[in-house]
Amino acid sequence: MRYPLILLLACTLVSVARSADSLFLRIVLPERDTLTYSAARHRIAASTNPSAKAFINYKEVKVYPTGAFVGLHYTTADTTTLHIAVKNAAGDSLYRDILFIKPQPKVYPENEIYIDNISAPSEDLWLTAGDMLEVRAKASPGQQPTFSIDGVQSGIPMRELTAKNGSGTGTYVGQYTVTPEDECADAAVTVSIKKNFFSSENAAARGKVSIIRDSLPRVAEVTGKRPFLNAGLGTDRLGGAKLGFLTEGVRVIVTGKVGNQYRVKLGAGMEAWLPQDQAVLQPVNTPMPTALTGSISVTGSETEDVVRVAVGQKLPYTSEQLTDPMAVIVNIYGASSNTNWITHQLSASGIAMVKSTQVAEEQFQLTILLRSSRHWGYDIAYEGTSMRIRIRRAPVAADTLKPLAGLVIGIDAGHGIGSEGAKGATGVVEKDVTLALAKELNALLASKGIRTVMTRETDDNVLMTDRADKLLAANVHLLVSIHCNSIGESGDPEQVKGTSTYYRYPGFKNLSDIMYKRMLALGLAEWGVTGNFNFSLSGPTQFPNVLVETAFLSNPEDEMKLLDPEFRKQTAAAITAGLEEYIRTAIR
Numbered sequence: 021m022r023y024p025l026i027l028l029l030a031c032t033l034v035s036v037a038r039s040a041d042s043l044f045l046r047i048v049l050p051e052r053d054t055l056t057y058s059a060a061r062h063r064i065a066a067s068t069n070p071s072a073k074a075f076i077n078y079k080e081v082k083v084y085p086t087g088a089f090v091g092l093h094y095t096t097a098d099t100t101t102l103h104i105a106v107k108n109a110a111g112d113s114l115y116r117d118i119l120f121i122k123p124q125p126k127v128y129p130e131n132e133i134y135i136d137n138i139s140a141p142s143e144d145l146w147l148t149a150g151d152m153l154e155v156r157a158k159a160s161p162g163q164q165p166t167f168s169i170d171g172v173q174s175g176i177p178m179r180e181l182t183a184k185n186g187s188g189t190g191t192y193v194g195q196y197t198v199t200p201e202d203e204c205a206d207a208a209v210t211v212s213i214k215k216n217f218f219s220s221e222n223a224a225a226r227g228k229v230s231i232i233r234d235s236l237p238r239v240a241e242v243t244g245k246r247p248f249l250n251a252g253l254g255t256d257r258l259g260g261a262k263l264g265f266l267t268e269g270v271r272v273i274v275t276g277k278v279g280n281q282y283r284v285k286l287g288a289g290m291e292a293w294l295p296q297d298q299a300v301l302q303p304v305n306t307p308m309p310t311a312l313t314g315s316i317s318v319t320g321s322e323t324e325d326v327v328r329v330a331v332g333q334k335l336p337y338t339s340e341q342l343t344d345p346m347a348v349i350v351n352i353y354g355a356s357s358n359t360n361w362i363t364h365q366l367s368a369s370g371i372a373m374v375k376s377t378q379v380a381e382e383q384f385q386l387t388i389l390l391r392s393s394r395h396w397g398y399d400i401a402y403e404g405t406s407m408r409i410r411i412r413r414a415p416v417a418a419d420t421l422k423p424l425a426g427l428v429i430g431i432d433a434g435h436g437i438g439s440e441g442a443k444g445a446t447g448v449v450e451k452d453v454t455l456a457l458a459k460e461l462n463a464l465l466a467s468k469g470i471r472t473v474m475t476r477e478t479d480d481n482v483l484m485t486d487r488a489d490k491l492l493a494a495n496v497h498l499l500v501s502i503h504c505n506s507i508g509e510s511g512d513p514e515q516v517k518g519t520s521t522y523y524r525y526p527g528f529k530n531l532s533d534i535m536y537k538r539m540l541a542l543g544l545a546e547w548g549v550t551g552n553f554n555f556s557l558s559g560p561t562q563f564p565n566v567l568v569e570t571a572f573l574s575n576p577e578d579e580m581k582l583l584d585p586e587f588r589k590q591t592a593a594a595i596t597a598g599l600e601e602y603i604r605t606a607i608r
Contacts, residue, residue, distance in 0.1 A: 043068065068114075078105075145227060166212055206230055400561075432557055443574075484557065513574045528565060531602050
């Protein structure tokens with residue numbers, strides 16, 4: 021029997037060699053035969069011979085031309101069994117049973133005094149006068165627990181949170197504000213509930229507390245590859261939301277620490293978080309990083325304009341893009357204005373005006389108004405103790421029929437060995453599909469005489485910092501990062517499908533919008549355009565960039581498209597057309 025080309029490709033990508041007539045059952049999800057669960061439903065992804073029938077919990081489900089079949093398993097009891105079976109025309113069958121076990125909460129005897137867990141502080145803390153320590157605990161309801169900071173204070177009361185009906189929840193919260201007299205090092209935080217006159221139930225928090233009286237605030241010097249400031253302590257699978265990147269050698273003011281992140285003072289009432297491995301603490305008596313700004317110069321070359329401001333020290337900074345008016349805003353923290361002139365040379369033809377403002381105590385702001393209708397990228401660094409802001413001008417297109425001529429296009433194939441990414445029901449993995457798509461795009465651009473830089477050309481998993489370094493060293497003009505999407509393990513794989521694009525900075529949204537429309541023209545369903553995206557390669561400000569989630573590998577129909585060589589060629593053509601449109605519409 022002859023099977024579709026896409027099936028043969030699926031076998032190639034996942035290195036599966038099977039006889040065309042053999043019956044097999046390959047289960048991608050769930051990954052184990054026994055697993056504990058908390059969700060009410062679980063995604064199933066599997067494959068078999070395309071001519072076979074498939075059954076999930078004894079109900080027949082659709083087998084796609086690739087052999088893929090998917091479904092959902094609902095967990096309705098503490099222990100449930102998922103039955104997956106396949107059967108061919110000859111009556112041969114294969115099956116697997118998968119056991120789902122719901123974890124049971126610890127049960128305490130009635131009227132027993134207990135402390136189940138202390139959820140905060142969960143990490144070691146550095147605190148100073150005025151900081152508030154919050155302690156949270158789960159314990160037997162209706163009690164009056166207290167907490168103590170070893171060597172500092174004891175018997176601090178905690179209050180019980182109540183449900184809507186007024187009953188106790190067993191969740192307790194307490195706070196303590198650090199005083200100027202407090203001091204300790206790695207002190208334990210202990211929650212106590214009195215059991216009787218003679219005894220108490222006690223439990224210690226995972227995090228310990230250091231209250232530093234004389235050596236905070238403290239100076240730290242930023243180090244490492246592409247160091248960054250986080251906006252807060254929150255995180256997700258892409259890490260915490262970033263305020264922006266810094267350059268090595270910048271000095272910051274550390275006012276505290278939570279876990280492995282230093283709390284950093286920026287401007288008045290503004291703080292950020294700096295990963296500990298990206299900073300070196302300076303001696304206790306190191307002067308605080310503050311400076312007066314000096315003169316500003318604005319010059320230009322054939323391809324870029326440069327703004328230089330005398331600062332006197334390498335101070336921390338953040339930046340943002342505005343689109344109405346078109347501008348770059350740079351905030352320098354610890355700086356007070358002593359700027360009395362701004363010299364603008366005619367060579368800086370891409371900049372309309374530069375103005376400076378002292379927007380807050382020790383927060384100096386530069387507003388760089390652009391003549392361009394789009395953002396083409398900018399780079400902030402220090403030359404000695406002067407800040408240099410390089411702003412790229414719009415590329416010059418000599419031929420509107422070949423708008424990408426003379427440009428360097430970055431192509432990023434998502435994931436790699438050790439970071440496989442999403443999986444399809446056939447067993448195909450994202451890293452293989454993205455590399456195949458990236459090579460298709462690279463070949464098409466090369467056939468048009470366009471210079472390209474690929475972040476990876478093999479199965480290897482290249483670190484994100486190394487990918488960014490390679491793109492910056494090549495001075496790319498545009499970046500396309502190629503990925504495949506997937507729903508979570510409790511989503512419906514047949515209902516969720518389509519394409520989407522992602523950007524971080526508002527000035528690069530145009531590229532995502534254009535690329536999204538081009539991908540939709542391939543017949544893919546809509547999944548939307550997402551901004552403020554915290555992906556590593558959406559972070560560089562030096563060039564417009566877009567992440568394209570081509571389609572959902574978790575959806576059998578989308579997976580079938582991604583496995584089709586002709587569809588991958590069409591995808592490469594759509595991305596190329598999007599890049600050309602982005603340049604062409606900007607130079608009219």
